[in-house]
Amino acid sequence: MRIDNVHLDTFSSPKEDSFIQGVRACVPTLLAYLSIGFACGIVQKTAGLSVFEIALLSLILYAGSAQFIVAAMLVTQSTSMAIIITIFFINLRHLLLSAALSPYFRQLSPFKNMLVGALLTDETFGVAMNEAAKKKSINEKWMHGLNITAYLNWVVANIAGALLAQWISNPEKFGLEFALPAVFIGLLIISILDRSKIKLDVVVAIIAIVIAVGSTLMLSSSLSIIVGTIIAATIGMVVEKWK
């Protein structure tokens, strides 16, 4: 019993390097993003991009949905400007993620905040907010550990997918495309359970789902995410204030 306790303590000791803890926090998302990154590499290669161009895309752009769109729009021979504008709208949701993280990094300089935000993604945001809910704060090194692990995983997966595109023609057969929805489901449930507002959070989540899905009848799916998030979060805020 005593040995077990000691073992547990060293396993999650506060003395352990926070960077390494951030790396460890990223591990559950690796499988999902490895498979998506792999598929993304294959799609980009089949769209006619060279392996080196794909490496540059994942290194500099580093955004899954945007990279899928580059590939899709290159195939339909869209103009460079159209591609860039579409990606701007797809990635506008990062404004919300970045704003939601900002209270936890108030002590940092603008430059250090830029480094925190540069590698921000849906998944690292979700993992970071779970950490914030548990510990009430986010360590800067922990955040870099999380971000850099996700980044390297993505770049490696993209390049591997591009290199292997010649041999595998149908990556969806492996059933890994559900890994991404599963990551989002896990992050959603864990963040709801970690806060003490389960009823209100569930209401907010349902409103967000209904609007994000329903408004795709009129808007693009990425704009629907933004609209659904803004309306649902506003309702949550108003209801909580009234209580």
Next chain:
Amino acid sequence: MEVRWDIFLIIIGAAFVTFVPRVVPLMILSRFELPEGVMRWLSFVPVAIMAALVGQEILLHDGKISSIRNNVELFAALPTFLIAIKTRSLLATVLAGVISFMILRLFM
């Protein structure tokens, strides 16, 4: 090691319009104390955005709302939600999701 000039411009342009919304709120908003209402609003953003993403992943196919009957994602989501609630573990949730999806697709 071939990079075409027009592709390079797309990469740089797309990276720029992605980078700015990622870093600007963190750089600006962390300089001053946000009003309580805004903080309260931001506290609901993670749940709202994750739910919105889940909703679209499960209920949309190629940008259109998919029918419920042969929606494998929707049925695979049910055990995934259950495991997430029971275990509170991201890894267990991802594994449960992928395995249920693989099994369900054999029958649907």
